[in-house]
Amino acid sequence: MQKGDASVKLIIAIIKPFKLDDVREALEGVGITGMTVSEVKGYGRQKGHTEVYRGAEYQVTMVPKLKLEIVVPADLASRVVETISQIANTGSIGDGKIFTLGVEDALRIRTGETAETAL
Amino acid sequence: MQKGDASVKLIIAIIKPFKLDDVREALEGVGITGMTVSEVKGYGRQKGHTEVYRGAEYQVTMVPKLKLEIVVPADLASRVVETISQIANTGSIGDGKIFTLGVEDALRIRTGETAETAL
Amino acid sequence: MQKGDASVKLIIAIIKPFKLDDVREALEGVGITGMTVSEVKGYGRQKGHTEVYRGAEYQVTMVPKLKLEIVVPADLASRVVETISQIANTGSIGDGKIFTLGVEDALRIRTGETAETAL
Amino acid sequence: MLKQTLKLAAALMGSTLVTGAAFAQDTAAAVAAVPNPGNNAWMMTATILVMLMILPGLALFYGGLVRTKNMLSVMTQVGAVACLAMLIWVMWGYGLAFGPDAPSGVMGQFISGGAWFLSGVTLESTAATFSDEVISEFVFISFQMTFAAITAALVLGGIVERVKFSTVMVFTAIWLTITYFPIAHMVWAEGGLLFDMGALDFAGGTVVHINAGVSALVAALIFGKRIGYPTERMPPHSLTMTMIGTGLLWVGWFGFNAGSALEADGFAGLAMINTFVATAAGGLFWMLAEAVSGRKGSALGFCSGVIAGLVAVTPAAGNSGPFGAILLGAFSAIVCYFIVTEMKPKLGFDDSLDAFGIHGVGGIVGAIGTGIVYQPFIGGPGDGSTGMGAQVWIQIVAVLVAISWAAIGTAIAAYLAKAVTGGRVTAEAEREGLDLAEHGERAYNY
Amino acid sequence: MLKQTLKLAAALMGSTLVTGAAFAQDTAAAVAAVPNPGNNAWMMTATILVMLMILPGLALFYGGLVRTKNMLSVMTQVGAVACLAMLIWVMWGYGLAFGPDAPSGVMGQFISGGAWFLSGVTLESTAATFSDEVISEFVFISFQMTFAAITAALVLGGIVERVKFSTVMVFTAIWLTITYFPIAHMVWAEGGLLFDMGALDFAGGTVVHINAGVSALVAALIFGKRIGYPTERMPPHSLTMTMIGTGLLWVGWFGFNAGSALEADGFAGLAMINTFVATAAGGLFWMLAEAVSGRKGSALGFCSGVIAGLVAVTPAAGNSGPFGAILLGAFSAIVCYFIVTEMKPKLGFDDSLDAFGIHGVGGIVGAIGTGIVYQPFIGGPGDGSTGMGAQVWIQIVAVLVAISWAAIGTAIAAYLAKAVTGGRVTAEAEREGLDLAEHGERAYNY
Amino acid sequence: MLKQTLKLAAALMGSTLVTGAAFAQDTAAAVAAVPNPGNNAWMMTATILVMLMILPGLALFYGGLVRTKNMLSVMTQVGAVACLAMLIWVMWGYGLAFGPDAPSGVMGQFISGGAWFLSGVTLESTAATFSDEVISEFVFISFQMTFAAITAALVLGGIVERVKFSTVMVFTAIWLTITYFPIAHMVWAEGGLLFDMGALDFAGGTVVHINAGVSALVAALIFGKRIGYPTERMPPHSLTMTMIGTGLLWVGWFGFNAGSALEADGFAGLAMINTFVATAAGGLFWMLAEAVSGRKGSALGFCSGVIAGLVAVTPAAGNSGPFGAILLGAFSAIVCYFIVTEMKPKLGFDDSLDAFGIHGVGGIVGAIGTGIVYQPFIGGPGDGSTGMGAQVWIQIVAVLVAISWAAIGTAIAAYLAKAVTGGRVTAEAEREGLDLAEHGERAYNY
Numbered sequence A, B, C: 001m002q003k004g005d006a007s008v009k010l011i012i013a014i015i016k017p018f019k020l021d022d023v024r025e026a027l028e029g030v031g032i033t034g035m036t037v038s039e040v041k042g043y044g045r046q047k048g049h050t051e052v053y054r055g056a057e058y059q060v061t062m063v064p065k066l067k068l069e070i071v072v073p074a075d076l077a078s079r080v081v082e083t084i085s086q087i088a089n090t091g092s093i094g095d096g097k098i099f100t101l102g103v104e105d106a107l108r109i110r111t112g113e114t115a116e117t118a119l
Numbered sequence D, E, F: 001m002l003k004q005t006l007k008l009a010a011a012l013m014g015s016t017l018v019t020g021a022a023f024a025q026d027t028a029a030a031v032a033a034v035p036n037p038g039n040n041a042w043m044m045t046a047t048i049l050v051m052l053m054i055l056p057g058l059a060l061f062y063g064g065l066v067r068t069k070n071m072l073s074v075m076t077q078v079g080a081v082a083c084l085a086m087l088i089w090v091m092w093g094y095g096l097a098f099g100p101d102a103p104s105g106v107m108g109q110f111i112s113g114g115a116w117f118l119s120g121v122t123l124e125s126t127a128a129t130f131s132d133e134v135i136s137e138f139v140f141i142s143f144q145m146t147f148a149a150i151t152a153a154l155v156l157g158g159i160v161e162r163v164k165f166s167t168v169m170v171f172t173a174i175w176l177t178i179t180y181f182p183i184a185h186m187v188w189a190e191g192g193l194l195f196d197m198g199a200l201d202f203a204g205g206t207v208v209h210i211n212a213g214v215s216a217l218v219a220a221l222i223f224g225k226r227i228g229y230p231t232e233r234m235p236p237h238s239l240t241m242t243m244i245g246t247g248l249l250w251v252g253w254f255g256f257n258a259g260s261a262l263e264a265d266g267f268a269g270l271a272m273i274n275t276f277v278a279t280a281a282g283g284l285f286w287m288l289a290e291a292v293s294g295r296k297g298s299a300l301g302f303c304s305g306v307i308a309g310l311v312a313v314t315p316a317a318g319n320s321g322p323f324g325a326i327l328l329g330a331f332s333a334i335v336c337y338f339i340v341t342e343m344k345p346k347l348g349f350d351d352s353l354d355a356f357g358i359h360g361v362g363g364i365v366g367a368i369g370t371g372i373v374y375q376p377f378i379g380g381p382g383d384g385s386t387g388m389g390a391q392v393w394i395q396i397v398a399v400l401v402a403i404s405w406a407a408i409g410t411a412i413a414a415y416l417a418k419a420v421t422g423g424r425v426t427a428e429a430e431r432e433g434l435d436l437a438e439h440g441e442r443a444y445n446y
């Protein structure tokens, strides 16, 4: 495997929480059977909300998002990105972002398999 | 965009939780208007604390931290790193780390814009 | 430091939650004294469970996992990966994955140290 | 004059004191009558227990079942609806249900009158119990006030997580006036339609549970399903809270049931032990029903069974022996289990917290079953003067009247409230959650 | 000898039995008097209800309002302060407030004496009520014990999240001795300064709420603001807990208010219904005040209004008709709303949980308002012998005396406690949270 | 005939009414006797308070101490076990413990008989108190029912987080029958072994706490340790819940202790004040013991001390003066503290929630200490006719009998239950948590 031209990619997608199930199903259709999901707070163009407790006003600038981390063979990467961006799109501000990073090594703990076979 | 010399960078910053607002404001000053924040537990030089429940003592080695993930145009990266490191600095152990990674692709779900324009 | 041949690596390990203490101790043995841990939900071969509330059945496909992010000098990377894969292995489905990414820059906020010395 | 069958006839007696031909001699006796402190103490305790059922009891039971983002909305609605009911009660509710001046003729079968704004009620006023005793009228008014309050709050179970706070408030005001007060009068006041018919309802199976359950169903149909129901995941956000609520409801229900004896006598004792054993049977038999149908016995099942048992024993509390009560509790749990887990999903309406499935259905089981367990052959306290068939028939009629009245009244109240205040929150607000959208707060900031 | 106006005069009567000129004949009668089980039962119930207000009631109400990291600290402080108050009460508190041997002369207007360590109290001892009845003295002592305990715990609302546990304990011991016991004596015991003046305080508006509220404010000023106040985000960590606490406080408050009748009689019934409707009005009118000022009606607003209503109706519980009580509850909620949300931010002190803003202010509204709603023209139980103006003036004087005494006593207690134990935790401990720093535990380990 | 020492002798009296030589004249009197509403009211209130101790009290106290994944399992087990106990109680439990037809000879020292399925109990049936009064028998049965229910639930503290729901249910049914009912009979019923010996147990120190504590320990040994104990982190998932539970247990305990007077009299008042001060001392002295041994005074320590104080004062509630009670509470807290934090870790058994360490040990301290604080020289209500040494000896014998009986009975019940249902869940289920594995639910879905 040549560095800088990783055969495996990490796709990080920030999406609206209620889109998770749809995205997961759509990705299954593309052959993706694994991912790791975190609850995160997103800050961006989408405005948050105001909370008031006995007159103390708090501007909450962060909105709840889900972060999907999906490691995929390089050749699948663009289809995955495309799928997510289609399904997670609602057309309204705050739909999120997708970032692609190169992965140098991947390993499945249970079997010791590496690279694409580890996914 | 040439691989390995990404025009877009992912900056991962681990900071003390109460510094979030200051950092966010300072970054706005540098033109950063988006980021994704996670609650994490940090393990490092900073020691944790001891809890005791009816004689059962637990050493808690992990301390609460926030992880900021900020994707920025490459030319802004150093200013962002600098800003965070200044603002998040308290001079005491556990102030945290900043890591910079290369991002191969970025995409805004709502519009389909890519690279710097996606941020 | 040459881009694409980073002297510092980010190791992302997804493991079963109850393995954390063992892994942390084993890594100390390899000289790793820092890491950042997040609670995540994992989706993969390991099946989840079914919950039923007054007849409403929910298939929960995600299982709780921990994500370890460990930035290490490049020369330590393989030993770290190996150690984790040994210790976190239970032989059953869902043991998790380890991904290695290149890190372009690292910085300790408190001191401003960079690269390996920042870790 | 007073029937020998035990009914919650306080109103009868209370009003006898100041109305009708018996006025002269009765009043003389009544003015002299002073509440036994033991009975007054018990009835105040019972009143407080019903309050405990509302806040925090029902607020937690319902609140635990919704999603995190609607927790405060549910608790606030329960609380505010109860408050509104209390204020309306002292203004015109008590008068409509139990006032001393019932309109003459047919009207008097449906509502009463007088005592508006509690006029005429003093420190010395008393309400009669089922024996020769009296209790302070302020205590009786308070006790009945809590019944009106909790019934209004129970209805919310059908429409949580989607209706505006303002709509809920307007709905409640109308609903109490045209639905609750008349039904309470019909069942519990002398001259009331169902009371005179001989319907048995010791502590509110019909007035409270059938009424609230049916109203919740109708309101659920009118206001429509929650967005995403039934495909989206909507697990209870905290069964811990629901379990606390269940416990508090059970504890408070002793005020409901044993308090409905209006005295600290043997009937109260009977109502108490029945409220233990019917409920115990309900909790265990729901879990058993789950096990028998191949599921795991669940915590929510236990809670649901407890409520199903409590609901069913309510009309029967002083009208049954302990083993009749056990049968009733067990049977109610099994029936409610099948309605809620098997039938509801097929019918597809969104009675979100199963107010109909448990209070409505359990109330019907209890009301009809009371006609059976009341009989002496099964250990009930009835004297057998009304045969089982006849009594069951009376019970069925009473149930049908209550269902019809509640359904119509709710429809009117719901459409009026919708017209005035808009009904549902916006789709965006519903997604975001009513806590933020309607109240500007979050339940948890860990 | 006994005034015909209703006051919490048990101490008066209790002490009449063993002191003064009436000694001989009264004692004879008293020894013979046996408590009616109904009254004893009611007063035990009332006592338990006040206990419910403290743990878990107030602990949850306050605990829910602080940040996660201080939850256990608040609950433990509330619990431990209450425990300390109970022990001090049986040692010297009861003697100072209600003991049989008041010092002669001016001193006797401020404190009593005797019954140290409950000496002389037996199974047969009784305390008089407002009529010819008696209750067991152990029950009366327990009832009053819970008042001392909750008042001490209420004060914590001004100083949570920053003061050492040890400081809190020392403060409480001194504060009870020099502030609470004298004020209780002044208001509730015959010979007490404000009692003799004719001040009305049915259930502790002055003794408990004004006293605790003012003390909390003074203590907040002395111990200073929390680090980060008011710029840092400090939202309540669990309004769910606060809502549970609100419900339990309301439920328990019936013990507080209706228990202060000392008998299960019509006055208790009146106090009960007033405690329903004033509170209901308080909850709804706070939300209304929010709406009118362009905010969202909030869950915390509802809770705050409920407490504001309860506080205001406390001195008036048996001294008002239901509609006077509604007015009082509504008015108190509106006034407290403006103090807490509009004025407090401007003044900038950190009365963290608004113990002053709600208990102090609501208590003042209630104390003065009682002079009005007591009048017969507005439905109150007063006989009109003291005109409204005169009564209001007496109430104002009583309020001013209580404010001054509480402020001075608190200052002394706070500075002494600070000197002995250090006062605040370190800045680092405050950042980390008192749960870990002071108690070595975390409230939640999900 | 009736001993002058105060014991919970209702059964004695109740049964005297319908058995033995005294039958004729006593029955005549008894049939005529009507419960004073005050006493009936108090005993119903007391019964409800014990119910509050179980659900939600104990369910929260225990639930908060386990890990998140077992929360529902604990609450459901507590609830279901209590329900089962209620049903068994009305079937054969009441008969075995307090039935009117005790077998003659030695057998009668261990069990009673008759009143199976409550046959013969009517609305008019009464149970005698310690004076000439009576209460409704349904109330007495309900009151005692709650004791059986909570004792069975307390045992769970030793075996949570690992035993199957079905095993728990079978265990409970057997354990109640062979352990609880006989011990209740031995201690509280006339003719009972320990009753006749003159053992003092006002409200259940031996019957409830020693019994439950020892049984929990034996069951813990039989079912074995939790996987990972003691090396794995197992902090309480929500001390907030445990604190709520603690408050509710304290509140409910007044029903337990003051209710055991069976009347709303001076003894009830004494039991009440003792239940305040012993508990207050317990809470504070546990924290003090922590501080003295170099730890931080903790919230869980406070809660544990409260329970330790409550347990110790249970047998002494009406058998001690307030300062004897304070000594007992403080001493119990200190002893339990050392057992739980110092000794348990060394012995290495997994009495997971310290049911033995607090209920067992505190119960023993209380039972023996009652022999001391009962004496008049220390302010106790005893008349000194039985010397301190003699009384303490009787108490020790009673403790030893209870320990042995509980240990043997539990062993039999545990092994039988294991044989029938399997005992522990699988290791995988234990890892996943019993909420999902046994009930298919999660406590929290935030």
Ligand SMILES: Nc1ncnc2c1ncn2[C@@H]1O[C@H](COP(=O)(O)OP(=O)(O)O)[C@@H](O)[C@H]1O
Residues within 6 Å of the ligand: A014, A041, A042, A043, A044, A045, A046, A047, A063, A065, A092, A093, A094, A095, A096, A097, B033, B034, B035, B036, B037, B069, B070, B071, B072, B108, B109, B110, B119
């Ligand atoms: N520069 C960035 N780096 C990392 N995450 C970002 C960045 N900008 C936005 N995000 C994430 O994407 C989410 C959506 O971004 P936002 O600007 O609100 O709307 P849009 O997706 O329509 O551009 C944010 O909530 C945040 O989590």
Ligand SMILES: Nc1ncnc2c1ncn2[C@@H]1O[C@H](COP(=O)(O)OP(=O)(O)O)[C@@H](O)[C@H]1O
Residues within 6 Å of the ligand: B014, B041, B042, B043, B044, B045, B046, B063, B065, B092, B093, B094, B095, B096, B097, C033, C034, C035, C036, C037, C069, C070, C071, C072, C108, C109, C110, C119
């Ligand atoms: N090698 C590492 N890899 C990933 N995260 C690390 C690493 N070392 C430290 N961290 C993160 O940085 C935080 C601070 O590190 P620590 O060693 O405590 O102090 P300092 O920042 O002063 O060096 C840790 O809590 C952890 O979250």
Ligand SMILES: Nc1ncnc2c1ncn2[C@@H]1O[C@H](COP(=O)(O)OP(=O)(O)O)[C@@H](O)[C@H]1O
Residues within 6 Å of the ligand: A033, A034, A035, A036, A037, A069, A070, A071, A072, A108, A109, A110, A119, C014, C041, C042, C043, C044, C045, C046, C063, C065, C092, C093, C094, C095, C096, C097
């Ligand atoms: N393609 C992937 N990208 C990111 N994370 C993954 C991927 N596949 C699996 N995971 C993570 O690894 C965990 C374990 O994977 P799983 O397929 O269940 O079993 P195994 O580790 O035995 O292959 C998952 O729960 C998920 O968190």
